């Protein structure tokens with residue numbers, strides 16, 4: 001499909017369609033465009049989440065807006081379109097896009113994102129999914145990605161963004177763990193060669209002061225199986241990622257989702273620096289289960305939640321606080337400081 005036509009008729013064109021056919025309230029709601037970020041301004045609060053059954057109540061968006069984040073990051077399973085045809089998946093994205101609660105939110109907070117299995121294809125599906133290009137178009141349309149953005153040329157939806165001036169610069173790298181994932185034993189790959197090369201270049205050439213990596217699947221947990229996916233099921237990829245972060249040597253926070261519970265964890269890289277993971281899941285549904293994790297910090301959170309990365313820019317670098325907050329009430333569920341000190 002012609003990309004320009006698709007974008008033109010899609011999310012950006014949707015507002016005018018709605019204005020033509022809806023009552024006054026909807027018109028006013030849609031007239032205001034989605035918020036844009038000022039890339040020159042340092043990030044001080046990044047919010048993210050995953051696992052959103054978009055047919056369930058979406059009124060929680062006001063609780064996230066109340067935190068006044070500089071940025072919202074979708075970490076996957078934004079909709080549950082299992083078994084949907086491409087047009088049905090696109091329609092589900094569009095329904096969420098124009099949901100009044102989400103509309104108000106995206107008019108206040110800039111949004112970027114990646115995907116996971118349920119918005120990409122279906123439960124635990126990999127890159128052999130035949131409609132993956134149509135899925136990519138639908139996600140990028142939902143995210144209102146400009147037609148000249150490099151992601152359109154990628155084999156997948158992996159993206160990189162930089163915010164803030166030198167000395168206070170955050171690079172947000174969003175990985176795609178679906179488009180190139182191949183579970184076949186003779187391949188067993190999570191990112192694919194092109195994405196690995198891209199990630200290596202991004203980290204090597206980065207002039208950021210803080211790296212945030214968005215991974216739809218959990219990175220550090222030693223548990224997989226029982227229907228749970230994660231980097232632990234792709235151990236060579238996990239070791240390769242941690243070695244890359246060690247070589248990069250910058251303070252790094254990993255964001256993840258997918259598992260329907262939340263937790264903090266940290267591991268020590270071979271360069272002596274810690275890397276932290278904050279997993280937030282899910283926005284509309286969660287499970288109170290117990291799993292072992294020797295690198296977990298604090299408790300597992302089995303309540304519906306979203307995640308926050310608070311960044312305070314000190315003279316000697318970023319000072320990070322990670323927080324999990326409820327999507328059911330105005331409540332902090334757990335928070336930790338994340339110092340990047342060598343041992």
Ligand SMILES: [Fe+2]
Pocket residue numbers: 076077116117118258
């Ligand atoms: Fe998932």
